[in-house]
Structures are given as C-alpha cells and as structure tokens.
C-alpha cells in the first residue's frame with residue numbers, strides 16, 4: 001500500500017486512488033454472509049441507473065453491522081480528513097451487485113446533487129469497495145482520470161478512454177465527488193459485488209437520510225460513525241435537536257462535556273443574542 005501522502009496526491013492529481021488489500025478476506029467473508037439474505041430476497045434495479053440486472057441494498061448500517069469496518073476504515077478516513085471539513089457526514093452507504101448481462105451505467109459524478117458550477121472544490125469523497133475481485137470482464141468501476149478538474153465538459157463530448165479499476169476483493173478505490181465514473185458492463189458469468197460508502201461536507205444534505213435509514217441501530221456503532229450518520233454538530237450549531245446536541249436522542253448516558261456542548265451552546269447563545277439583541281431561547 002502507498003503512504004497516505006501518495007494517496008492524497010493521487011486524489012488531487014487524477015481524482016482517485018486505490019488501496020489494495022485494505023481489509024482481510026475474513027472481513028469480506030463476514031460482510032458477504034450478513035448481506036446474503038438481503039441480496040437473495042431483494043429486487044433488481046428499477047431504472048437504468050440502478051441497473052435492471054443489478055441488485056442494490058441500501059441502509060447497510062441498519063442491516064449488516066460488519067460494514068462498519070469499511071465505513072470507518074482508518075486509512076480511508078485519514079484520507080477523507082484531508083479533503084473534507086471536520087464533522088463530514090456519511091452521505092450514502094449501499095451494496096451494488098452487478099449481475100451478468102448488466103450494461104454500463106451512464107457516466108456521472110457523485111456530488112452532482114450539489115448544484116454549484118464546476119470547476120470547484122469537491123464537496124464529497126466516494127469509495128467503492130470490491131467484495132469480489134473487480135476484473136476487466138465483470139463490471140469493474142470505470143473512471144475518467146483527471147475529470148474531477150473539468151468544468152462543464154461531459155464525457156460524451158471528450159475524446160477520453162475510461163479506465164477500469166481492476167482490484168482484488170478487499171481493496172477500495174477512493175475518489176473525488178467530482179470524478180466522472182460509472183459501473184461497468186458485466187460480461188462475465190458471475191455477479192460482481194461492491195459497496196459504496198460516500199462522505200459529504202458537514203453542511204451538505206446527505207443523499208440517504210441516514211438518521212432515518214439507520215434508526216435505533218445507530219446506538220450500536222462507534223462515536224465516529226454516529227457522528228457521520230448525523231448525531232453531531234457542525235459549529236456553531238448545524239444539526240441541533242430542540243436546541244441541544246443530537247446525541248442526547250441516542251445515548252442515555254450522554255455527557256455534554258464529551259462533545260463540548262456546554263461551551264458550544266454558551267457561545268451560541270452569546271453570539272446569537274449579541275447579534276440580534278435578544279436570545280433565541282426567548283423566542284417562542
């Protein structure tokens with residue numbers, strides 16, 4: 001595996017980086033067995049984007065607890081930490097099982113929902129974990145290197161060859177939310193399983209409403225994952241619930257000192273009251 005500086009430099013230069021063998025075969029096997037019932041009973045895609053020959057399982061943190069080791073993989077988060085603001089969120093987290101006969105997806109970029117003109121800084125980081133080997137034939141993700149720097153250009157107007165991200169199971173490709181990419185066609189005779197945890201700036205709207213998607217199961221995860229689901233405050237006070245820290249809704253033993261809530265709310269009331277001449281708490 002390359003050092004963290006190399007991975008970061010690759011994201012900046014070409015829009016993506018690959019970490020081979022980031023999780024062990026045991027982790028892959030445990031996750032696959034938790035996911036299996038959902039894949040077996042779940043439907044094929046409802047449109048060309050989801051893929052008529054692909055199965056998607058959403059809300060993974062509510063269904064497959066071992067996905068946590070990929071969502072909060074330390075090497076991946078160390079990289080995301082360098083790209084996004086502190087308090088970034090988990091925007092989506094789903095499995096994509098591309099079956100034989102699936103055609104290539106349309107090219108897209110994952111933070112396209114943020115309707116700000118390009119070129120611009122990325123407001124998201126996506127990952128795609130290979131749970132099968134990703135090969136030339138079975139639908140490996142295809143990226144257009146350098147396309148995270150494009151303005152209004154679109155892949156169909158450009159003379160570019162997409163690159164298939166072939167990598168062994170247990171590896172992950174980490175890429176800018178601005179990188180044009182797509183799921184490839186599966187011309188093999190077996191499915192290709194991947195998952196895609198995606199992260200967004202703390203001020204952006206998550207693609208999946210994570211608090212509702214994960215529900216009370218959020219209590220089973222680490223503080224880092226809880227924060228990324230949305231049980232966190234982006235200062236000065238984005239994300240509050242009824243004027244208080246959202247962790248109070250999840251954690252019966254919640255200690256305000258652990259999140260600096262008292263200090264944050266002191267500053268909040270002072271600043272807000274100072275700017276408007278009356279404190280928000282007096283408003284009804």
Ligand SMILES: O=C(O)CCC(=O)C(=O)O
Nearest residue numbers: 096140141182183184194
């Ligand atoms: O499954 C893949 O390789 C890519 C899928 C993708 O980019 C998406 O659905 O947003």
